Amino acid sequence: MTRASRRAFVAGNPAVYEFTVGDVPHALVNVGEAGVWDGAKSVADVQKIVETNRRFWGGLPYPRYLFLNVLGSGGGGLEHKTSTVMLASRWATRTREGYLRWLGLVSHEYLHAWNVKLLRPIELGPFDYDNENYTTGLWVSEGFTDYYADVMLARAGLATPAELLDALGRQIADLQNTPGRLEHPLSMSSYDAWIKAYRPDENSPNTTISYYTKGAVVAFLLDAEVRSATRGARSLDDVMRLAYARYSGARGFTAEQFRQAASEVAGRDLSAWFARAADSTDELDYAPALDWFGLRFRPAADAARPATGWLGATTRTDGGRTLVTQVRRGTPAHDAGLNVDDEILAIDDLRIRPGELDTRLRQYRAGQNVTVLVARRERLLRIDLTLGTEPSASWRLEVHPEATAEQKARLDAWLGRG
């Protein structure tokens, strides 16, 4: 969901692929295929996404739907009531990674036809595109949509279970590597979207958390919570359908009403659960969800091969200079006092040329001490630090090798293979 002009025109000679699902006409309109994009494969897969959502929601809420897919070098999408406009790489159908990303975009924007365009926080309606509006509910609108975008791909058979777990693990790693999760509760990151998420700066990861990312992770944990509370009889799917039946259209839901619907489906008061997950900065508890589905975080890589050195600063190359763009709390760079806009010149007195930083760091091991030479506003500084271990690797999800038959059956139910 982004601010954008209210009218869009697509002119030119696009490739149009029409299909019907449940008698409702749809079309995928690819602008700029240029002999590179695989139109036939993409439309077959978009149709599967539509069919999976139709089964999930029990129908289609529009008379006709258009997927406008503008190919070039961009990325992103905007949802409308009966269409979506997407910007994607022309080369996306050529690699598994690129194609999965595109399918995820389709799945996300299309799901908004229900979650956002029809089922939305009460503060957002009637939609007013000219003024800022404040709501604590965007983590349901965007985060849950992100979660289901990936789940739907798995249920449609377009992503493997391992690919779904990989996508979810990335979201968890992203959350757990963002220090702002300990500063800014999820519901407030939604409320403050106009002053934080839409106006990011180099310190944002230290002060706030994305309601897309944490919202998706919380959706996963809530799904497991409802399943376990009902011994697998019900799930977050039922919560979404109940909320949709009760609050869609002009009604909208308050934060309290959404939580109440979840408690009803779970048959148990979840208000304390929501207070922790959405309104506090406490760490999320992954154990119940891992236990329910028989999953685990992949153990740290080969202990015999120590990890390569990790600085923990984000950089960009600008006019031949390596400039620090972000320093997250809890990283070696932050602990040693590296600053945004520092220019990294050398490590251990050996010059770092533009683009060389990552390669150079791979020559070191975690735990090694180095001296980083930086230029800070024309002054040269030597900063001593101890390289760390890149933490994201430890949040990769996988099926537990000792998962029981019962856990495997729950995983199948989640993936729609029951």
Ligand SMILES: [Zn+2]
């Ligand atoms: Zn969205």
